[in-house]
Amino acid sequence: MAPLAPTPRFLSLAGELGLEFDSGDLDQLGRFLGLLLASNKRVNLTAVREPEAAWETLIFDALTLIAVLSDLPPGARVIDVGTGGGLPGVPLAITMPHLDFTLLDATGKKIAFVEHAIAEIGLRNAHALRHRAEVIGASGKLGHRAAYDAVVSRAVGRIAVLAELTVPLAKVGGLVLMVKGQRADAELSEAQGALRQLHAAHVGTVTTPTGRIVILEKRRPTPGKLPRTAAEIKKNPLR
Numbered sequence: 001m002a003p004l005a006p007t008p009r010f011l012s013l014a015g016e017l018g019l020e021f022d023s024g025d026l027d028q029l030g031r032f033l034g035l036l037l038a039s040n041k042r043v044n045l046t047a048v049r050e051p052e053a054a055w056e057t058l059i060f061d062a063l064t065l066i067a068v069l070s071d072l073p074p075g076a077r078v079i080d081v082g083t084g085g086g087l088p089g090v091p092l093a094i095t096m097p098h099l100d101f102t103l104l105d106a107t108g109k110k111i112a113f114v115e116h117a118i119a120e121i122g123l124r125n126a127h128a129l130r131h132r133a134e135v136i137g138a139s140g141k142l143g144h145r146a147a148y149d150a151v152v153s154r155a156v157g158r159i160a161v162l163a164e165l166t167v168p169l170a171k172v173g174g175l176v177l178m179v180k181g182q183r184a185d186a187e188l189s190e191a192q193g194a195l196r197q198l199h200a201a202h203v204g205t206v207t208t209p210t211g212r213i214v215i216l217e218k219r220r221p222t223p224g225k226l227p228r229t230a231a232e233i234k235k236n237p238l239r
């Protein structure tokens, strides 16, 4: 699969954000997009079908997280909850090789694609995991609860629900970053009770050219009764 060349608009958006790429980064990002759009004809991985739109929305949107992740030390662990076809986790793993990424999704077909992409691109700092966030977040024995320096997530659910899936995976003092659109503020006000019960604080919202990044910080350990089962989370979001 030939890598897809970056569009001029992608390069100018990236320039505005001050992003600099190593020579191999753009090639690896282009190879990932080539694989994603080709597999998307068989498995539903993204609604975006055109290469131009894919560079400007999918890749660029993922890379807006770099600014917020840039203070993490080498070897820090990051988990992408609901990675789907590998977003934002794969572009971040390509451009931040000093960090260790776990790419989590509940759907086997999506994780099979992410594993394939990781192997094809030759990424050594990314690991695909098929599991449910609320299951690995509930048990300390599985090695994921309170194990991550940062949790990232894009297009998985509204904040009140997503917080219960993500905050338990962060270490105390760790960050939870949600890539959101214009609904960020409304979702945040609805999630105040959930954040209180999860011992997480809203510490900032960054406006980017493609949306908003909501930044939470985990202040204290997650209460033992959280997260609940998927059915309970859906039926009765924390308030």
Ligand code: SAH
Residues within 6 Å of the ligand: 045, 046, 081, 082, 083, 084, 085, 086, 087, 088, 104, 105, 106, 107, 110, 131, 132, 133, 134, 153, 154, 155, 156, 165, 230
């Ligand atoms: N982040 C990707 C995919 C968004 S679609 C992107 O931006 O394109 C949402 C994904 O979250 C789906 O692939 C779904 O399987 C996954 N998902 C939803 N709930 C989940 C859960 N509780 N645990 C793990 N994955 C979940």
